[in-house]
Amino acid sequence: MRPAFPILFATALTCGAADPHWKHLSSASGELPVPGTSTEQTGALVVDLDKDGTNDFVLSFRKDAPALVWYRHAGKGWDRYVLDPDFLTVEAGGAVYDIDGDGDPDLVFGGDWQSNEVWWWENPYPRFDPKTPWKRHLIKKGGATQHHDQVFGDFLGTGKAQLAFWNQGAKKLFLAEIPADPRHAEAWELTEIFSGEAGEAGKTEFKYAEGMAACDVDGDGRVDLLAGNLWFKHRGGKKFDPIQIGSIGGRIAAGKFKPGKYAQVVIAPGDGVGPLRWYECVGNPEVTKDWVGHDLLGRDMVHGHSLQVADIDGDGNLDIFAAEMAKWTERSKEPDNPAATAWILYGDGQGQFRKTVFATGIGFHEARVADLNGDGRMDILDKPYNWEAPRVDVWLQFGDRP
Numbered sequence: 001m002r003p004a005f006p007i008l009f010a011t012a013l014t015c016g017a018a019d020p021h022w023k024h025l026s027s028a029s030g031e032l033p034v035p036g037t038s039t040e041q042t043g044a045l046v047v048d049l050d051k052d053g054t055n056d057f058v059l060s061f062r063k064d065a066p067a068l069v070w071y072r073h074a075g076k077g078w079d080r081y082v083l084d085p086d087f088l089t090v091e092a093g094g095a096v097y098d099i100d101g102d103g104d105p106d107l108v109f110g111g112d113w114q115s116n117e118v119w120w121w122e123n124p125y126p127r128f129d130p131k132t133p134w135k136r137h138l139i140k141k142g143g144a145t146q147h148h149d150q151v152f153g154d155f156l157g158t159g160k161a162q163l164a165f166w167n168q169g170a171k172k173l174f175l176a177e178i179p180a181d182p183r184h185a186e187a188w189e190l191t192e193i194f195s196g197e198a199g200e201a202g203k204t205e206f207k208y209a210e211g212m213a214a215c216d217v218d219g220d221g222r223v224d225l226l227a228g229n230l231w232f233k234h235r236g237g238k239k240f241d242p243i244q245i246g247s248i249g250g251r252i253a254a255g256k257f258k259p260g261k262y263a264q265v266v267i268a269p270g271d272g273v274g275p276l277r278w279y280e281c282v283g284n285p286e287v288t289k290d291w292v293g294h295d296l297l298g299r300d301m302v303h304g305h306s307l308q309v310a311d312i313d314g315d316g317n318l319d320i321f322a323a324e325m326a327k328w329t330e331r332s333k334e335p336d337n338p339a340a341t342a343w344i345l346y347g348d349g350q351g352q353f354r355k356t357v358f359a360t361g362i363g364f365h366e367a368r369v370a371d372l373n374g375d376g377r378m379d380i381l382d383k384p385y386n387w388e389a390p391r392v393d394v395w396l397q398f399g400d401r402p
Contacts, residue, residue, distance in 0.1 A: 028393075091148050118139040148210045176191075246265070303328055305385070306321065307322050324341055364384065365382070
């Protein structure tokens with residue numbers, strides 16, 4: 001039998017007084033409410049839905065209802081609320097934005113390979129009733145299926161944010177402008193901005209392009225779209241040029257790991273096997289050969305479906321959290337990758353990283369790094385896909401004493 005917690009804590013594996021200490025909470029040990037009954041858990045978002053100043057988090061599911069649950073922060077713990085009790089085949093990803101302009105954050109998720117829909121949920125703030133589901137609206141209906149990853153940003157430079165999302169069944173990337181009256185719109189106007197492969201070509205482990213982020217890549221003061229292994233330069237109107245950064249696609253994030261005009265980019269393999277690398281531009285960011293990659297692990301990641309950039313230890317420099325899935329094959333009861341590893345790579349602000357092992361033997365999927373209890377320190381949320389699911393885990397960071 002596998003142990004209930006096949007995990008090694010970072011405090012036992014790393015040295016240095018500056019390394020954070022962690023308190024591990026899990027639904028497997030009764031410290032968090034069990035997410036539901038679904039054995040396939042897909043998306044995870046961190047957001048302050050009730051505007052009380054402390055982050056909450058939302059989990060999405062397929063296989064069994066409910067579609068969405070909200071973990072609302074309540075003192076020293078979390079209360080579980082069902083946001084949508086229906087059965088939907090929700091895909092990984094998700095995004096947060098005030099879609100209807102009423103001052104509170106709304107939610108977006110897309111359907112998986114069984115669905116041709118993308119939805120948004122209207123936040124009823126401040127009238128939260130556990131017995132009343134959130135109202136669900138359509139963004140897309142029809143066309144090809146599967147919508148793995150979404151992000152909001154003003155990619156057109158209009159002063160208003162748009163929603164970008166992958167449609168893997170079509171092998172396309174779409175941009176959707178928020179309608180003037182989104183609560184009553186039957187669907188949003190979609191613009192295809194890219195068609196083709198984005199890092200999965202020639203890699204038998206990779207099923208499709210994925211990964212999405214928003215960042216000013218070229219330092220011109222305008223937010224850019226990153227997706228797969230590409231960044232997209234806006235050329236005016238609704239035209240974008242895709243510029244390749246890395247050899248593979250997957251999870252993608254960006255930030256400043258060293259001084260310079262341009263942002264640096266991190267890419268992990270996501271639903272496949274490949275290297276974890278950070279890339280810096282040594283010339284023109286619109287020229288692929290001017291993007292130079294640096295290996296971070298010394299080995300390939302196995303289904304590295306968790307990638308986050310944040311100042312985890314509070315030293316003012318960006319760090320990288322990256323983690324592998326332990327299980328993804330639905331028909332098997334045993335883990336595909338029993339030695340799954342999670343790392344924190346602590347940055348020094350000059351482009352150097354100190355690699356530490358955060359955990360081994362636990363499945364990570366769509367993990368998030370954020371302050372989950374309002375104490376100003378970065379914490380870690382994990383919801384495995386189908387490893388020991390249903391399950392959710394939180395690591396709270398504390399100082400010298402818990």
